[in-house]
Amino acid sequence: xxxxxxxxxxxxxxxxxxxxxxxxxxxxxxxxxxxxxxxxxxxxxxxxxxxxxxxxxxxxxxxxxxxxxxxxxxxxxxxxxxxxxxxxxxxxxxxxxxxxxx
Amino acid sequence: xxxxxxxxxxxxxxxxxxxxxxxxxxxxxxxxxxxxxxxxxxxxxxxxxxxxxxxxxxxxxxxxxxxxxxxxxxxxxxxxxxxxxxxxxxxxxxxxxxxxxxxxxxxxxxxxxxxxxxxxxxxxxxxxxxxxxxxxxxxxxxxxxxxxxxxxxxxxxxxxxxxxxxxxxxxxxxxx
Numbered sequence: 001x002x003x004x005x006x007x008x009x010x011x012x013x014x015x016x017x018x019x020x021x022x023x024x025x026x027x028x029x030x031x032x033x034x035x036x037x038x039x040x041x042x043x044x045x046x047x048x049x050x051x052x053x054x055x056x057x058x059x060x061x062x063x064x065x066x067x068x069x070x071x072x073x074x075x076x077x078x079x080x081x082x083x084x085x086x087x088x089x090x091x092x093x094x095x096x097x098x099x100x101x102x
Numbered sequence: 103x104x105x106x107x108x109x110x111x112x113x114x115x116x117x118x119x120x121x122x123x124x125x126x127x128x129x130x131x132x133x134x135x136x137x138x139x140x141x142x143x144x145x146x147x148x149x150x151x152x153x154x155x156x157x158x159x160x161x162x163x164x165x166x167x168x169x170x171x172x173x174x175x176x177x178x179x180x181x182x183x184x185x186x187x188x189x190x191x192x193x194x195x196x197x198x199x200x201x202x203x204x205x206x207x208x209x210x211x212x213x214x215x216x217x218x219x220x221x222x223x224x225x226x227x228x229x230x231x232x233x234x235x236x237x238x239x240x241x242x243x244x245x246x247x248x249x250x251x252x253x254x255x256x257x258x259x260x261x262x263x264x265x266x267x268x269x270x271x272x273x274x275x276x277x278x
Contacts, residue, residue, distance in 0.1 A: 002112050005214050007149070010116050012210035014146075016203040017123040023199035029132055029178055033139055036170065037123055040146050043158075051153040058241040061233070062249075064158050065242065068165050069253045073260035075170050079177045080264035086181050 007048035015041035028085070028092045032078045039071045112152065119145035132178045136171055143167040157235045 014037055021034030043064045050060020085097055122142040126135045143166040150159035242250055 002108065002152070006112070006116075007153075008214050009211060010119065010149075012207055012214070013120055014123055014142075016207040016210075017120070017127060019206060020199050020203040021127050023202065024196045025127070027132055029174065029181075030135055033126060033135060033174065036139065036166070037126070037142070040143065040166070043162075044146060044149055047150055047153050047155050047158055051155070055154075058233075058238055059246075061155055061158055061238055062242055062246045064155075065161065065238070066249055066253055068161055069257055072165060072170060073256050075173055076260045076264045077267070079173060080267035082177060083181065084267045092181060 004048060004052040007044060011041040011044040011048070014038075014044070026094050028082050028094050028097070029079075031094060032075065032082070035074065035078075036071060039067060039074075043067050108152070111148075115145050115148045115152075118142075119149070133175065136174045136178060139174075140167045140171050143171070154233055157233060157238055 018034045018037030018041065021037065022031050025031055025034065046060045046063050046067065050057075050064075053060075082092055086092055089097060089099075091097065119142055122138045122145065126138040126142065129135050129138060143162060147159040147162040147167075150156070150162060
């Protein structure tokens with residue numbers, strides 16, 4: 001059988017790859033994709049802790065569903081921001097978007 | 103033999119998941135990145151099936167691989183952003199990101215394997231409750247009704263915010 005720690009390591013690896021994407025990529029859309037990867041890793045953690053910890057309660061699955069909804073909202077607002085910035089600045093490169101930098 | 107089959111499937115899925123995540127990082131085109139991410143979401147849905155959460159797995163496929171990634175691809179193609187960015191302006195940023203993410207995964211492995219020695223022995227408990235969508239819906243609209251309603255307010259706010267952010271500005275003056 002698969003022990004719990006393997007799922008946790010897998011999810012930590014996915015989270016770290018997503019974090020690397022957020023830190024290293026400069027395309028704003030790629031940064032959003034890295035955030036999606038991190039949210040997925042969190043969801044794996046939630047569901048596996050639910051399954052190994054207290055499968056009698058549905059809390060882990062309910063939290064995972066709420067994380068889905070939060071991810072959808074985040075993507076909608078994030079991509080709207082990217083489109084809005086692109087209209088003004090004609091770029092999606094994150095370090096050329098420095099209007100709020102003093 | 104069933105145990106061995108499960109292990110083999112776990113490693114295949116883990117390889118696909120990690121490989122597609124790395125491919126998402128390394129590919130030079132945003133469209134390829136998004137398609138790698140779709141494959142990664144499929145592998146994660148496979149993990150949910152392993153964990154006896156079929157509803158979550160199907161929601162993962164429809165919401166993430168379906169809706170969210172279609173939105174990503176729409177925006178990538180709408181903006182013509184599939185070309186990758188010009189060469190590095192901040193050459194220290196990429197090694198720093200490698201170091202920070204590596205420190206994070208090492209710290210996680212240390213905490214999981216060394217600080218909590220009993221964690222590796224935790225086995226999956228026998229299959230107990232039913233995980234049908236009806237059971238999830240019952241608890242979602244019963245015990246977790248308030249978070250559910252707050253989520254709906256959040257989604258409404260996000261929708262209004264997205265519309266406001268991308269609406270064309272007709273009147274001159276005001277902003278810009």
